[in-house]
Amino acid sequence: MENQKSNSSLKAIILILALLLLGSLFYIFKLTTDTQNLETKVTAVTTEKDNVLKDLQALKATYDAAIAENTSMSDELIAEREKVVQLMAQLEKAKGDAGALKKYRDQYKALEAKMKTLMVEVETLKGENQKLAKNLDSTSVVLQDSKNYNQVLVGQNEQLSKTVEKASKLSVLNLKTAAYKQKSSGKQIETDKASRADILKISFTIAENAVAKSGDKNYYVQIIDAKSNVLGDKETVTFGSQSLTYSFIAKVKYENKTVDVSQDLPGKSFEKGTYFVNIFDKGELVSKSSFTLR
Template identity: 70%
Template structure:
């Protein structure tokens, strides 16, 4: 009887130990599964965090490249890039749990959409800028060609003006001088003796010029004797930095046709030797000749 009771107790103890053993095994299995699951979650979370950081870095690189191209949207691009940089710093400091990673992914997706929109605008601006640059280059070429053409025209006009100016100048020809003796009757007798001369007669011809300006023309006649003295009025006139001492002036009414001019210079005690006669149009010497008295 006692043996039976002992066996029953032993069986009960063994049954209890078996139940406890099974329970322990189940608990240990659950702990192991939970640990593996936790490790998987941690590993996955860490990988996701690195992936998001990598995506944000690529986003920042795209902004940096766009900003370096100096587009008209640089300020807006810089603002968006700074948002990316700020989000990267926040992500690096975060614990990387599932909830926070989800929030960071949402923010990244929003930033990515914004970037794509901005890049499309940048692309449109690039095309417009290229078209504008092409138009500006074409305009520059046209302006350069016009400038060169204008310079040629200016040069031609200057040459033409000089040609016209030269063409408008009157030519003096047949400048001749002779000495005369005056008779009491008024008759003049040509002489080559200084002691007999009473007057010097200067004659010249103004040639025909159809493009010259018509009107009164004033010429300054200078007669220099053998002693280098200016005869006649000995008046002096200044043209800029040039001074001219002349014997008399000759005013001629010119109407674009040939004009013969005769002037006389009275005097006495003419010196023997060679005389020089110069005709000036203002300060410009336009004709000269010489003669001698013995």
């Protein structure tokens, strides 16, 4: 009888120990699983943090390159780069979790979108600056052309003949220049002697253009004497970054049909030598010619 009780007690103890062993094994398994899950989460958070930092560094490099080009947008670019630098500093110090990293990722996306917008503006501005760099002051170009005019006349005419005006542009043709002696009777006699001339007559034709805008047109006529002096009004007008000193303005009422324009420039004591006549439509040179007084 006692042996039976002893066996029963032993079995009970063994059962309890088995249950405790199973409980310990389950706890160890759960602890191990939780630890592994935690490590996986920590690794994922660390990886995401590194990825966001790399993206921010690339964003900063883009701003550095754009700022180095020294555009007029440099101040705005510097301000946006500073936001990127500040976010990088905050992220590097942050211990972070998945929720915090999502906030940093969202802030990066907002900064990236702003960067793309600014880069479009920078590219547009670069294109405009390149065009401006190619457009020299029109008056300086014309004066430089005048010094070499006799040597390059043929080449210039060939170049002009290849220039195709856009459909909406008006073509200025048949530019003619001559000097005249005004008699007391009012009659004008053409002359090629500087001592006799007291009037310079400038005439040209505006070609018919059915698609051009009709209305009042202003053409700036520039006459340069043999000593590179601009004759006439000597007024200066500015078109964007270009300035032009002109002799007079030829005002034309254009109604989409051919118009002949003629205007006189009175004067006295004209210099001997070659004169250059240039016609501008705003800041664009549209025709030029020359004549010589003995």
